[in-house]
Amino acid sequence: MTKPALEEMTSKPLVQTINMLTDSQQTAIRKISSHDNARVPKIEATRPVSMFTGQEFYDLEQRHIFRKRAVPLTLSMMVGEPDTVFAHDGYGIPLLVSRDKKGEVHVFLNACMHKGAKLLEGCDPVKKGRITCPYHAWTYGIDGKLLAAARSETFENFDKSKHNLAELPSREAGGFIWAMLDRHAEPDFSSMDEQLVADMAAFDIDSAYIYGRKTFHLDANWKCVLEPFLEGYHVQRLHAKTVGPLFADVPNVTDVLGVNIRQISGKLNYTPDCLDIPNENIHKSVTHAYNIFPNGVVVTSPYYISVMFLMPTAVNRTTVQYFMLTRSPDDNEKAKELYKKSYDMIVDVFGNEDFWAAQMSQAGLESGALDEVVYSGLEETIPRYYDILESCLPQQ
Ligand code: FES
Ligand SMILES: [Fe+2]
The missing domain is CATH 3.90.380.10 (Naphthalene 1,2-dioxygenase Alpha Subunit; Chain A, domain 1)
Known part of the structure; x- marks a missing residue:
């Protein structure tokens, strides 16, 4: 070119x-x-x-x-680069918004899947490859997958794949990120x-x-x-x-x-x-x-x-x-x-x-x-x- x-x-x-x-x-x-x-x-x-x-x-x-229709949540540029994440509390629901390595946007509930602790506080975007819970140090990828649990051998029949972060349906277009605030509702992005x-x-x-x-x-x-x-x-x-x-x-x-x-x-x-x-x-x-x-x-x-x-x-x-x-x-x-x-x-x-x-x-x-x-x-x-x-x- x-x-x-x-x-x-x-x-x-x-x-x-x-x-x-x-x-x-x-x-x-x-x-x-x-x-x-x-x-x-x-x-x-x-x-x-x-x-x-x-x-x-x-x-x-x-x-x-x-709770029934997707709402505009934030701007794409808040997670402008891969491996960026921030906490979003605006709707009174603790959320995490991230962009993973592949560039895909995710919206999770900001709750550790061990005992619910908030994984991240503060609403400034941070660049990090993984998120570690401050309570017992379970570690998640930016795509929400549980990567490691401290002393995991002490849990009987522990299946890591069953403890990924709870994700809300989301979509990105025109510089905006929309999400469903109720993850159990039928996703409706018609707006x-x-x-x-x-x-x-x-x-x-x-x-x-x-x-x-x-x-x-x-x-x-x-x-x-x-x-x-x-x-x-x-x-x-x-x-x-x-x-x-x-x-x-x-x-x-x-x-x-x-x-x-x-x-x-x-x-x-x-x-x-x-x-x-x-x-x-x-x-x-x-x-x-x-x-x-x-x-x-x-x-x-x-x-x-x-x-x-x-x-x-x-x-x-x-x-x-x-x-x-x-x-x-x-x-x-x-x-x-x-x-x-x-x-x-x-x-x-x-x-x-x-x-x-x-x-x-x-x-x-x-x-x-x-x-x-x-x-x-x-x-x-x-x-x-x-x-x-x-x-x-x-x-x-
Ligand atoms: S609450 Fe997160 S590791 Fe225990
Ligand atoms: Fe005005």
Whole structure:
């Protein structure tokens, strides 16, 4: 292979132009009207407050969604190299996520098959060929196989092959790892829509750098945390002092990809003509916001992508894992400065504005002041999302 051809295959342009996106994304982008022509629909939509505060609804979601269908668990790049493993506790279930020597991803229960001790603590990925239990030193391969048990001759009829780690069904695509949280449930990966995966692949999420990540523990129902990522109504108001002025008060172009939602909108500087400026970074004028059903969020910015997993741990408790992904490592002064500034800003906006609002809203909903929540035309994706969510629950 000639050198230019090799370079072409391996080098990744630092900015994305519209033609690097999928046909489906490009079609949606071309549907964004100029801000002058944007019309916000009037809608009449409500949902009962008990969806956010009731234990009964929470249990239904857990049973029929989170334990019955594969959920987005983490990013492929958390186990970017073979023989990498980390502990994942976000869903309140001790898990291990690993990539074995052959490059295959596994999700295990983080429990030793001798007496259940947690094999690994701490959520930072580590590179190691094997995992040894701290209790009695049983040793496992990164593929979950029990390799050795200390003083194994003292167990009568001991069959090593019967003590491999308990594995949860998992799949990897488009830079994400999905897993079934209940290993006894019939595996259902139907949420992994082909177009969604293609869109994520177009963003190069499978080869992105994890610049920073942060875990938030919030006093709010997971849907209160999700809602701000399904609507633009709050952006110019809640974010008035930060990012609000960069956005326009216009509706999104929304597409449902299987059970996932893609919202595309023009920022304040967007005009239909700007899409045809050669070599222009598409993320400067257009924002993509996805819901990866049920609880994953992907939002594009000019120089980075935000990915979040909103993991319910109780009816009014949510653990959020936030990731900021970049197309290049911060290996030069310019990148260092840009990425640091972006990370500080986005963690502040999400943490101190969106998540703060979610917790404030939860407290008000729990006060009993309202029986139902009402949604405007600028929030129309929220009831659309709930239609999908409710279709996965038994008919009430
Ligand atoms: S609990 Fe792990 S070796 Fe005993
Ligand atoms: Fe927001």
